[in-house]
Amino acid sequence: MNVLILGGDGFCGWPTALHLSQAGHDVTIVDNLSRRFIDVELEVESLTPIRPIHERVAVWEEHTGKQIRFINLDLAHEYDRLVTLLVDDRPDAVVHFAEQRAAPYSMRSAATKRYTVDNNVSGTHNLLCAVVESGLDIAIVHLGTMGVYGYGWSGSAPIPEGYLTVNVPTPDGELEREILHPSNPGSVYHMTKTLDQLLFAFYAKNDGVRVTDLHQGIVWGTQTPETAIDERLINRFDYDGDYGTVLNRFIMQAAVGHPLTVHGTGGQTRAFIHIRDTVRCIEIALSNPPASGEQVSVFNQVTETYRVRDLAELISELTDTEIAYLPNPRKEAAENDLNVTRDRFLALGLRPTTLSEGLLEETHEIGAKYATRVDMSKIVAKTVWNAGMEVSPDLRR
Amino acid sequence: MNVLILGGDGFCGWPTALHLSQAGHDVTIVDNLSRRFIDVELEVESLTPIRPIHERVAVWEEHTGKQIRFINLDLAHEYDRLVTLLVDDRPDAVVHFAEQRAAPYSMRSAATKRYTVDNNVSGTHNLLCAVVESGLDIAIVHLGTMGVYGYGWSGSAPIPEGYLTVNVPTPDGELEREILHPSNPGSVYHMTKTLDQLLFAFYAKNDGVRVTDLHQGIVWGTQTPETAIDERLINRFDYDGDYGTVLNRFIMQAAVGHPLTVHGTGGQTRAFIHIRDTVRCIEIALSNPPASGEQVSVFNQVTETYRVRDLAELISELTDTEIAYLPNPRKEAAENDLNVTRDRFLALGLRPTTLSEGLLEETHEIGAKYATRVDMSKIVAKTVWNAGMEVSPDLRR
Numbered sequence: 060m061n062v063l064i065l066g067g068d069g070f071c072g073w074p075t076a077l078h079l080s081q082a083g084h085d086v087t088i089v090d091n092l093s094r095r096f097i098d099v100e101l102e103v104e105s106l107t108p109i110r111p112i113h114e115r116v117a118v119w120e121e122h123t124g125k126q127i128r129f130i131n132l133d134l135a136h137e138y139d140r141l142v143t144l145l146v147d148d149r150p151d152a153v154v155h156f157a158e159q160r161a162a163p164y165s166m167r168s169a170a171t172k173r174y175t176v177d178n179n180v181s182g183t184h185n186l187l188c189a190v191v192e193s194g195l196d197i198a199i200v201h202l203g204t205m206g207v208y209g210y211g212w213s214g215s216a217p218i219p220e221g222y223l224t225v226n227v228p229t230p231d232g233e234l235e236r237e238i239l240h241p242s243n244p245g246s247v248y249h250m251t252k253t254l255d256q257l258l259f260a261f262y263a264k265n266d267g268v269r270v271t272d273l274h275q276g277i278v279w280g281t282q283t284p285e286t287a288i289d290e291r292l293i294n295r296f297d298y299d300g301d302y303g304t305v306l307n308r309f310i311m312q313a314a315v316g317h318p319l320t321v322h323g324t325g326g327q328t329r330a331f332i333h334i335r336d337t338v339r340c341i342e343i344a345l346s347n348p349p350a351s352g353e354q355v356s357v358f359n360q361v362t363e364t365y366r367v368r369d370l371a372e373l374i375s376e377l378t379d380t381e382i383a384y385l386p387n388p389r390k391e392a393a394e395n396d397l398n399v400t401r402d403r404f405l406a407l408g409l410r411p412t413t414l415s416e417g418l419l420e421e422t423h424e425i426g427a428k429y430a431t432r433v434d435m436s437k438i439v440a441k442t443v444w445n446a447g448m449e450v451s452p453d454l455r456r
Numbered sequence: 457m458n459v460l461i462l463g464g465d466g467f468c469g470w471p472t473a474l475h476l477s478q479a480g481h482d483v484t485i486v487d488n489l490s491r492r493f494i495d496v497e498l499e500v501e502s503l504t505p506i507r508p509i510h511e512r513v514a515v516w517e518e519h520t521g522k523q524i525r526f527i528n529l530d531l532a533h534e535y536d537r538l539v540t541l542l543v544d545d546r547p548d549a550v551v552h553f554a555e556q557r558a559a560p561y562s563m564r565s566a567a568t569k570r571y572t573v574d575n576n577v578s579g580t581h582n583l584l585c586a587v588v589e590s591g592l593d594i595a596i597v598h599l600g601t602m603g604v605y606g607y608g609w610s611g612s613a614p615i616p617e618g619y620l621t622v623n624v625p626t627p628d629g630e631l632e633r634e635i636l637h638p639s640n641p642g643s644v645y646h647m648t649k650t651l652d653q654l655l656f657a658f659y660a661k662n663d664g665v666r667v668t669d670l671h672q673g674i675v676w677g678t679q680t681p682e683t684a685i686d687e688r689l690i691n692r693f694d695y696d697g698d699y700g701t702v703l704n705r706f707i708m709q710a711a712v713g714h715p716l717t718v719h720g721t722g723g724q725t726r727a728f729i730h731i732r733d734t735v736r737c738i739e740i741a742l743s744n745p746p747a748s749g750e751q752v753s754v755f756n757q758v759t760e761t762y763r764v765r766d767l768a769e770l771i772s773e774l775t776d777t778e779i780a781y782l783p784n785p786r787k788e789a790a791e792n793d794l795n796v797t798r799d800r801f802l803a804l805g806l807r808p809t810t811l812s813e814g815l816l817e818e819t820h821e822i823g824a825k826y827a828t829r830v831d832m833s834k835i836v837a838k839t840v841w842n843a844g845m846e847v848s849p850d851l852r853r
Contacts, residue, residue, distance in 0.1 A: 083457070138570065154617060162493070169585045176581045180651070184573045188566045194843075216626035224461065224631070225622035229613035233623070236609070238638040242654060250658045254651045257639060261647045265787055390662055444662060446591070 060345065061085045061149065061227045065134055065186070065448040066156030068112050069094045070295040071202060071278065071337055075154060077285035077292065078338035079345075080125045087148065088112070090157070091133040093178070095293075097302075103437045106296040106311055106429045108282060119292045128201040135181035138189065143371035145193040152198040152345050153190070157182050158251065162206070163388070163442035165248035172247045179251035180258070196269070197447060198348040200341060201259065204252045209243025210395040217398040221272065221357025241259030244389050246444070259355045264276070265350035267431040271344045275337065276361035276399075277328030279306035279427045279428065280417050283335050294334065296425055298433065300440030306331065307421070308438070313378035314426030317455050322440060325368025326394030333412035334421050343407045360405045362411035373414075385451040388443040410413055457742065458482045458546065462531055462583070463553030466491045467510050468599060468675065468694040468734055470504045472551060474682035475735035476742075482554065483558040484545065485509070487554070488530040488630040490575070491692075494561070494699075495803025500834045501692040501710055503826045504678060507584035515688045532578035542590040549595040549742050550587070554579050555648065559603070560698040560785070560839035561644035569644045577655070593666070595745040597738060598656065600671040601649045602727050602758060606640025614795040619755025620670065642788050645840070646779060656752045664748035668741045672734065673727030673758035673796075676703035677814050678822045680732050688850030691731065693822055695830065697837030703728065703767055705819070705835075711776035711823030712830045714852050723791030727758035730809035740804045755800045759808035770811075775819065782848040785840040820839065 062079055066072040066089030070160055078084045092112065110118070116127045132140055133155045158179040159165060165175040183201070190197050208218050223240045226233040239260065253270070262268040276280035286294040297303045298311040309319050332340075340360045349356040370381045387393075405411075435455045443450060459476055463469040464485030474621040478484045489509065495501055507515070513524045529537055531554045534748070544552075555576040556562060562572040566570040579600070587594045605615050620637045623630040636657065639650035659665040694700045695708040706716045729737075737757045768779045784790075802808075833851045840847060 138566070142566075169535070169539075169589045172585050173581065177578060180577050181570075181574060184570065189568050192566045213624055215623060215628045216627045216631070225624055227610055227613060227620065227637075229611045231612045234611045235612070236622075236638075238622075238635075244654075244658055248659070250654060253654050257641075257647060257650050257654070261641055261644070277625045364768075378620055379703040380473075387801075395555065 060151045062345065063087050063089055063148065063150045063153045065089045067155060067395060068092055069156055071334070072156040073115070074283040074286050074294050074334055075156070075338045076127055076340050076397050077119060078283055079342060080119065080127050081123065082342060083283050087128040087130060088116070089130045089132050089134070089144070089212065091131060093159070094363070095234065101299065103302060103434060104203050104301045104432070106298050107293045108433055109295055110291045110294070114291060115154060115264040116298060122288050126456050130352060134185055135178045138185045141185060141189045142192055145189055145195060145197065149195060150197055151182065152200060153186065154184055154341055154345070155183065155199060155201040158302070161302045162246035162248045163440060165246050166306045167301070167442045167445050175247050176251055176359065180254050183255045183258050187258060189269060190268055191262065196351065198269045198271070198345070200271045200344045201273065203255065203272045204249055205276050205359065205399070206240050206245055206249035207253045207274060208240050209395060210240065210328070211392060212243060215398070217400045218280065218359070219400050220293040220359050220403055221355070241288065247387065256287070258303065263353070263355050269348050269351055269353070271348060271356045272360065273340060273344060273358050276332045277304045277306065278332055278334050278337055279304060279334040280421055283338055296429070299437040301442055305329070305367060309371060310421050310426045311433060312438065313380040313422065314430040316380070317438055318381045318383035319371045319375055320439060321368055321382055321384050322389070323370050324385065325371055325395045327391060328364055328366045328395055328397040329396060330364045330399050331361045332360055332419050335412050336362055336409060339409055340404055343404060347407060359399055359401045360404065361399055363414060364397045364399060365414070383454055385439065386442055386449040388448055388450055390438065390444040436448050457549045458825045459742065460484050460545065460547045460550045461485055461553065462486045462550060463555065465489055466553055468731070469553040469695065471680040471691050471731055472553070472735045472738050473524055474516060475680055476739060477524050478514065478520065478682050479739060484525040484527060485513070485530050485667045486527045486541070487533070488528060490556070494635060498696065498698060500696045500831060501829065502821065503695050503829055505690055506690070507688045511688060516687050519685050531582055532575045535582045539589055542592060542594065545818055546592060547594055549735070549745070550583065551585055551738055551742070552580065552596060552598045556645065558699045559643035559645045560837060562643050563841050564698070564839045570660045572644050573648055578650050578653045580655050584655060584665060587665055588659065588663045593748065595666045595668070595742070597651065597668045598603060599743045600652065600669045600672065601646055602651060602652045602673050602756065602796070603642055603646035604639050604641065604669050604671060605637050607725070607794060608789060609638065609640060612795070614797045616797050617756050617800055618671070618752070620758055642786065653752070655676060660750070660752050664766050666745050666748055668745060668753045668755065670737060670741060670755050670757040673702065673729045674701045675729055675731050675734055676701060677730040677732060677809070677818055680735055693826070696834040698839055702726070702764060706768060706771040707818050708822045708830060709835065710771050710777045710819065711827040713777070714770055714832065715778045715780035715836055716768045717836060718765055718768050718779055718781050719786070721790045722768055722781065723763060724788060724795040725763045725792050727761045727794060727796050729757055730814050732805060732809050733759055736806055737801055738761070740806060744804060756796055756798045757801065758796055758798050760811060761794045761796060762811070780851055782836065783836055783846040785845055785847055787841040
């Protein structure tokens with residue numbers, strides 16, 4: 060299969076590109092290197108050392124003999140080049156990771172709110188327009204987020220995979236209707252993914268574009284079999300308060316002797332997935348696209364759910380690290396349960412990596428090995444959801 | 457009240473500006489004159505002669521002694537100037553009409569699809585960001601569309617004003633939930649208004665921004681008492697296949713002896729409102745904003761519903777004009793019923809202008825008077841929803 064990976068230089072995109080290349084697909088990475096520019100802006104770096112993209116693909120070819128092409132293109136602002144690329148390259152599918160993906164970054168300032176909306180909405184809409192304009196039958200696989208659903212909305216009913224059946228009262232009795240699950244995003248970032256959903260629904264209906272939307276949980280872990288082949292292929296590990304995800308942050312904090320930072324009560328229950336399973340899910344989704352004219356195909360891309368404080372306590376016991384309960388800079392429920400339907404990927408053969416399998420490896424191979432690269436001033440989350448909300452000072456110098 | 461009218465040079469914005477100025481409010485029009493540029497692009501003009509904006513406001517002052525300020529600003533791309541304007545002007549409210557509003561124009565080409573999404577989403581999001589950044593308690597009144605709901609979704613249940621109560625099946629029995637009515641937009645334009653809804657919901661929740669969203673039907677009529685004071689204050693009357701709305705197009709067609717163009721079976725039922733009622737609704741909405749922290753306040757801004765072919769038959773009989781049934785360039789249901797809840801404005805004192813009151817005035821004062829300005833080559837709708845859909849040739853030279 061000929062596949063374009065939009066955002067293929069990022070945390071999920073890079074290991075996906077390698078995984079699909081290893082599996083024999085013809086892979087082109089399309090990326091404007093925005094994630095590297097944001098590192099510069101935030102004055103932070105991945106815990107793991109990331110090589111330039113041309114070196115990355117050269118090392119991959121050196122080890123495997125497989126070529127991955129790289130095209131520097133800004134999806135949100137270079138529409139005509141995108142159309143030309145589709146028409147010339149005639150991909151079978153496009154995997155769309157090319158969105159600003161950090162909730163805290165999306166709430167930092169008016170500038171980052173506006174950047175996130177502009178980049179994500181324009182990027183997704185440009186892709187849809189370009190696929191229609193190309194006249195080609197290109198399947199789209201998009202990385203969504205569990206955050207589109209919000210938390211705790213449907214009581215004891217598990218969150219379905221995209222679509223919810225409801226009963227609508229009418230003068231002639233109740234009418235059963237399937238609806239896109241009502242959205243309740245918790246940040247500007249999550250909001251953009253709810254906008255994406257409406258873009259996809261319209262283009263699927265009006266133009267028969269084939270779209271798969273993957274509502275992913277919080278990704279943890281770093282390496283896949285392919286990124287582990289050579290240190291120059293290593294994947295990102297973000298630990299800072301904006302881009303770091305909670306479980307990886309705990310692993311890093313334990314490695315450097317920083318208290319585990321729980322914001323709020325830690326009663327938030329979230330869905331998780333290992334990066335190794337992310338890349339497998341993308342491959343499964345590519346192999347199972349909807350037909351033209353069908354509604355958007357939605358998968359919940361999650362494997363386990365945990366309460367944040369339970370995760371903190373687990374890592375704390377394993378590593379003998381204290382826990383610091385800090386003010387919550389986000390506006391969210393202090394405590395929630397989470398019951399997520401995740402049948403579709405399991406039915407298609409996904410064998411999940413569980414926390415018990417992956418955790419020690421992460422702690423030793425990544426946390427301990429790269430601990431000296433940590434900047435202590437970047438650990439405590441400082442981005443607040445409303446002006447004036449309380450933040451913690453740094454806990455270590 | 458100090459009010460900014462974004463898009464105050466357009467078909468709804470201009471009469472609203474005059475109406476609010478006449479009512480004693482301090483009015484500033486903010487507009488980038490985009491509607492005039494699109495006339496140039498489409499090589500068409502309003503049936504009524506529209507004067508330059510500075511002449512319009514000068515004539516208004518000449519007649520009434522009231523000043524309306526005009527600021528040329530692109531809401532979607534001049535964010536910093538917008539923030540400065542809010543901070544300097546400290547408006548009590550902003551009325552947001554500044555969106556590309558023609559469904560056919562939004563479907564013409566990749567360029568107009570992208571322009572519509574960029575202009576409408578960036579404009580709305582910039583406004584929300586700027587209100588938050590200003591730190592001021594500015595109420596927003598936004599012009600939405602009935603088209604966010606789609607047609608025929610809820611069987612015999614009337615379309616509610618924004619929010620729908622549904623029953624969600626759970627293992628512990630049904631859970632009653634109020635949700636934003638599921639959206640089913642029929643064009644890229646309508647889709648942008650469904651995106652707007654999600655932007656408003658997030659900023660109302662996260663930042664306590666006070667937003668009223670008005671889901672308006674198809675506007676007909678031209679004049680309000682204020683625009684009728686002097687011909688140089690006259691409102692737009694768009695008759696072309698992209699910007700003309702169905703009832704005004706029938707009136708114009710009858711005036712020039714062109715067959716009344718019904719696309720498809722004419723079985724589409726739509727909601728209507730006279731422009732005189734639009735401006736009153738805006739005034740009512742400004743006087744009844746939600747409190748900070750409340751959900752977005754939604755009104756259905758419609759007064760009557762009609763089936764398109766019934767309207768055509770009515771005008772046909774009144775004016776002895778034939779009806780031409782042409783291919784439908786839109787993707788929509790051939791026939792639908794429409795039952796709309798419209799209690800909120802009535803409860804707040806709106807006294808609707810009915811078709812029977814306004815129709816003869818339009819036919820004589822506008823259709824007949826300006827008939828010589830019609831360009832026959834612009835009448836038949838030519839914009840299609842998918843490449844290759846059938847269109848009718850022009851019916852008159």
